[in-house]
Every structure is written in structure tokens, then in C-alpha cells.
Amino acid sequence: MHLTRIADRTPDKPAIVLADGSRTVTYAELDRRSRRVAQLLRARGLGVRDHVALLMGNRPEFLEAAWGAQRCGLYWTPVNWHLTAEEASYVVADCGARALFAAAETAELAATVVRHCPEVESAFTVGGARDGLTDYARALDGIPVEPVPEEVEGSYFFYSAGTTGRPKGIKPGHGFPPFGTGRPIDHRMAAAFGFGPDSVYLCPAPLHHAAPAGWSMGTQRNGGTVVLMERFDPLACLRAIERFRVTHAQFVPTHFVRLLKLPEEQRHAFDLSSLEVVVHAAAPCPVEVKRRMIDWLGPKLIEFYSGSEAVGMTIIDSADWLAHPGSVGRAARGVVHIVGEDGRELPTGEIGTVYFSGGGTFEYHRDPEQTAKAIDERGWATLGDLGHLDGDGYLHLADRRTDLVVSGGVNIYPAEIESALVLHPAVADVAVIGVPDAELGQAVLAVVQPAPGEVADPELAEALIAHCRTSLARFKCPRAVEFVTELPRLPTGKLLRRRLRAQYAGTGPGPEAQQAGSRETPRTR
Numbered sequence: 001m002h003l004t005r006i007a008d009r010t011p012d013k014p015a016i017v018l019a020d021g022s023r024t025v026t027y028a029e030l031d032r033r034s035r036r037v038a039q040l041l042r043a044r045g046l047g048v049r050d051h052v053a054l055l056m057g058n059r060p061e062f063l064e065a066a067w068g069a070q071r072c073g074l075y076w077t078p079v080n081w082h083l084t085a086e087e088a089s090y091v092v093a094d095c096g097a098r099a100l101f102a103a104a105e106t107a108e109l110a111a112t113v114v115r116h117c118p119e120v121e122s123a124f125t126v127g128g129a130r131d132g133l134t135d136y137a138r139a140l141d142g143i144p145v146e147p148v149p150e151e152v153e154g155s156y157f158f159y160s161a162g163t164t165g166r167p168k169g170i171k172p173g174h175g176f177p178p179f180g181t182g183r184p185i186d187h188r189m190a191a192a193f194g195f196g197p198d199s200v201y202l203c204p205a206p207l208h209h210a211a212p213a214g215w216s217m218g219t220q221r222n223g224g225t226v227v228l229m230e231r232f233d234p235l236a237c238l239r240a241i242e243r244f245r246v247t248h249a250q251f252v253p254t255h256f257v258r259l260l261k262l263p264e265e266q267r268h269a270f271d272l273s274s275l276e277v278v279v280h281a282a283a284p285c286p287v288e289v290k291r292r293m294i295d296w297l298g299p300k301l302i303e304f305y306s307g308s309e310a311v312g313m314t315i316i317d318s319a320d321w322l323a324h325p326g327s328v329g330r331a332a333r334g335v336v337h338i339v340g341e342d343g344r345e346l347p348t349g350e351i352g353t354v355y356f357s358g359g360g361t362f363e364y365h366r367d368p369e370q371t372a373k374a375i376d377e378r379g380w381a382t383l384g385d386l387g388h389l390d391g392d393g394y395l396h397l398a399d400r401r402t403d404l405v406v407s408g409g410v411n412i413y414p415a416e417i418e419s420a421l422v423l424h425p426a427v428a429d430v431a432v433i434g435v436p437d438a439e440l441g442q443a444v445l446a447v448v449q450p451a452p453g454e455v456a457d458p459e460l461a462e463a464l465i466a467h468c469r470t471s472l473a474r475f476k477c478p479r480a481v482e483f484v485t486e487l488p489r490l491p492t493g494k495l496l497r498r499r500l501r502a503q504y505a506g507t508g509p510g511p512e513a514q515q516a517g518s519r520e521t522p523r524t525r
Contacts, residue, residue, distance in 0.1 A: 001223040003031050003071065003220065007028050007179070012028065014026060015262045018227075018402065020236075021243070023238045028506070030064060033064045038068045039145075041068060041072060042148050044099060045075060045121070049176070051075045051097045052069050052074055053076070053077050053092045054076060054077065054208070055092075056101060058231070058465065059103060059228075061101070062201045062207050063125070064428050066217060070153065070217070071151050073176050075155055075171075078092065078207060080208045081106045081366045082475055085116070086472065087472075088113050092117050093117045094366065096285050107127070107220075111132055123134045127193060138432070138477075141525060152176045153177050155183070156169050157172070157365075158210045158308040160307075162217060167272040171364070172222065176371075189218045198221075198224070202229070202240060205232065205252065211250060226403035235266065237255070246274055249275065249277075252281070252283050253284070253290075256280070256293050257438065259293075274385065275297060278300045278301045281306070282406070283442075294322070294447060301317070302500065306333075307383040308483075316328060324390060328396070333356075334358045337356070338355075346388075347449075348388075348390065349389075349390065349391075351387060353514040354385045356396070359381065385397055403415070403497060405432070407441060412475070414432035417476060424467055426463070427464070428450060429449040429487045430448050430449070430487075431446075431495055432445070433447065433500050434500075435505070443479045444480075445483075446481045447465065447482050447500055448482070449484055449487050450483055457481035464478070465477055488500065
């Protein structure tokens, strides 16, 4: 699993291919460039356990920079470049990044982030210098190509939505072993998903998310080729599978929906026979969607349930899923426990919080309180999801974190959106929930109690959505607004969010929805 050894064996083999065919990076090139990135970072004073941030789209340089950080013992954090400048700056500052890598598509945002984050000492951009950003290619000119002394494994350091509304950094348990050791997922990809030197992996999702970044590098750890899409398009996806004889592909359920919505003649116009494994995760997959995918592609789907915290993992293949529809599988890493509110383990069939024991370790960066909430006195850890085990030991999730909205495979935390709306002069009270959406899985709905004297009409709904867009990334903003006379709260002030979810369970906005009409809150039964 040492990049240089793979490059020595197969120097001319493609390590990265852009799905449109415009560019190929060989293993020799990836190895050489990543060694130069490592040397550059060491020359700029970064040592083991220091931090870099990656703010760029799906391009080869993302993986070059990640490998450079990985092979010289650094933490590296991908930053979602769809965030606002304030949001992106928070992540870069919170993780303590001393260096930042950007590209043409993110240069303006990166320049703003660097101005807001004085701790970023070195910033590089692909495509030319600008506004405090050094040209990436020029920075690498003259940098030694030899490996840095005593190469050690760095680690990814992802951020996810936090319970306070701010993203929270997930610091993995990591011992910084010699480079070439690999991460647990790299080995599991080979053992459980069949990755090897002959694998061709299609990455259709953004590299700033955990699975696309981790699995792309895991493919290369196992000597395979990554086919990288700049963005997901269902027809382009099928075309890439046929053209590059893709053996492994990874999707979220939203991708499945968009693929299934293609006309049948288009879906069957491509030769997909090279596919061996279709991996999916990140969001609940509707049972009927998964059945149709298996009917189309055959029993090639493998689903896993895990998180960036890497406290455990379940896996289920198509045959087992057909026997246990809706399940996310049995434990492949760690042991699953279903725990009640009193902390006791629940019997088969009862719904409780899903915990893992014997898996990986982590902590929430600079947040010991949230770390303590996720790990109990026995050392069992939870991602906050609810579920139950059936009689055969298969896990079925009942909810994806009680408050979290999972839209198109992306985690969106309601508190952040509520914070953006609650102080608006037209809002007396607000709650944000996820509602079913045929394409995205869930869509963000804002349920608003208007301030006295305000007219609850489509114009106000549009104004509130526009207000959110001034402070939040577009993908976090509500796709619809419903108005109520009063939100359901206990005398203590606690919001009965489950009641809202039940009320709006069948009212998910369609893909083009902008706002909804007024609706009264039903009486308590």
C-alpha cells in the first residue's frame, strides 16, 4: 500500500482518469507530484500532526495534495467549496490549517478565507497566482522529488454538521505509523469489496465528502484506477462506465433516483457488464429504489453504514438485502448494540440508539462535551442514529440522527438554519425539518410562525428563503416554507420535532418547489 512501490511496479498505469477523457495521471506522475507536495510542505515548516486544508473541486490536484499531506504525517481537511466564505473560514480556522490548496474554481473563495484566517501561512492555487495565493505549479518548481525523510502516514480529518449548528471536526484515533501502512478502510476495501490492481473505480461525488475522498485514495492504495467525474450527470456516468470498463462505482440514493429517471432506452443503451460492485451509503435508500437498481444491474449492490467517526461499520450485499429489505447489514467492524434511554441494551426488535463497541476511536475537535455525549461509560460509541436488530442480527435504521436532514447524501443541521431565521423581524418562531423528497431523499422545510401583523403568503416565504441565502450555502437553505399559527412545544420550550415530521411526512416539495402555502398546526391527540 505504498504509493512509490505501486508506481515502481506500474509507472505508466493510470492512477486518475477524468471521466470526460481530457486528462490522465499515471502512477509515476502521482507519486512524483505528491512527493514534491510533501517536500513543499516540509519546506514551509509543517511537521507531523500539523494541518492543511483542501479547497478545490474534483480534479487530479486534489488527490496530489491529499497524498502529499498523507505521506508526510499531516492531517488534511477537505472543505466544501459550496460553503459561504464565513462557513469555509470557520472550518479552516477551527482545524488550525497552516496551509491551503485551492484551484481556479475556488480561488476567489480561497482568497477570502486566507484573509480571514491569518494562521494560514501558505496558500496555493492551481491555475495562476492571485490575491495572496501562490501558483501551485510554480511553487513546486525546483522542489526535490525525493521522499521526505521518515515518511509517516497522515490522516484525513473530516468535518460534519454539529449539534450547535457549527460543523464539528472529527479527529480520528491515529498512531502515525510508517507510510505504506494504510488506513483500515484501505484494507477493508480489498477484503470486503474486492478492490485490487485490476479495479477501476468511478467517483461521481465531490471529493470534499468523506467517502469519495477516502475511497478514491483507497482504490489507489490497492493499485487500481480512479475515474473522476467533475460533477454527477446520469448519462455521463453511464458513458464513463462503458468507456473505462468501470468495475466498482459508489453512489448515494439520489444518484440512483436520477439514473432510474432516465428513459429506459437511454439506461439500456450502454454496456455496463464490466460492473462488479456498486457501493452505496451516506443516506437511507428507499426500498423500491434499491429493488429497481438490483433489477437493472443485478445483485451487485453492496451497502454500508458508517460515519466519518469510523466507530464501526455494517455491510450488506444484494442477496442478504433481498432477504432483509431495508437493512443496512451486519457488523463488519465492531459490535452493534441497541441501547435504550436508560442505557441498557435492548432486546431484538426494539428501537433504540445504535452504538458500536470494539470499533475505531475518535474525538470531536475542541468539543469534549459532544465527544462525551457520543461515547458512553463502557466505551461504546454512537453516531446518534436510531435502529433495531432483527432476529438474524441485521441492523435496520429507524432514523438518521433525530434532527439531522440528509439531502442528496449531504448532512444538513436544522439548528444552523433556524439560527439564520429566528431573528428575522417577520419570524416569531421557526423549526426546520427534513421531509420526503423523491430525488434527494429529504428536502429542507422551514415551518414558520409569523410575527404578529405579518401576512403568511408566498411573498413572505420567498423573502425568508432569500434571507437564508445571504448567510448560508444554497444547499442548506429551505426549499419550501410552511406557515403555522403555533409550533408544538412543551411547557419547557422543547420543540416536538417528531410531531412536525409526522404532520409533514407526505408534503415533501418537488425538485422545483420554492414555497408552500399556509397550514395550521393540528391539535395534540
